[in-house]
Amino acid sequence: MTDSDPGDEPELELQSRRTIYQHVRDSPGTHFRALLDGLEYAQGTLQYHLRWLEDQGLLEESDDGKYTRYYPAEEFDEIDQAVMNALRREYARRIIAHLVVEGALSTAALSDRLERSPSTVSWHLSKLEEADLVTKERQGRSVEYELRDPERVQYLYTVHRRTFTDRVVDRLFDLWDSY
Known part of the structure; x- marks a missing residue:
């Protein structure tokens, strides 16, 4: 088995990213504090992975005026x-x-x-x-x-x-x- 280049990693190779992504898929519209409470990651770690998932086009965020909420990308239009x-x-x-x-x-x-x-x-x-x-x-x-x-x-x-x-x-x- 050969070591792969970190740049060639599949998007959800890290367990933490899979866990965060799955939590958002299971509860679309969840907000940051709920993710923080439910997943027990450090705040900075969660912020980092959420931003990464957004940058990769896997998650979208929506601001409801009070909370930033997260959705699986391309599954919910603006009205939804x-x-x-x-x-x-x-x-x-x-x-x-x-x-x-x-x-x-x-x-x-x-x-x-x-x-x-x-x-x-x-x-x-x-x-x-x-x-x-x-x-x-x-x-x-x-x-x-x-x-x-x-x-x-x-x-x-x-x-x-x-x-x-x-x-x-x-x-x-x-x-x-x-x-």
């Missing part, structure tokens, strides 16, 4: 990444679930369902609107929000359901499936 970014945030995920199941809802209605202040719900709705995931329409004195593509949201949630830990949303999506 925006949906997954939102689904990874607890209250955005719950708002989305209600909109999938019930259709257009006002901030007040969502506030009641989530038992959160209207200002909190409004903030999350504005983030969903910025991500182009919801539309708003004036209905008399109130504004109602609706998902742009509920089928796409349902599909992505269903495919990646095991990576979300939210029984409330699971029950809502199960209700939607029963229609």
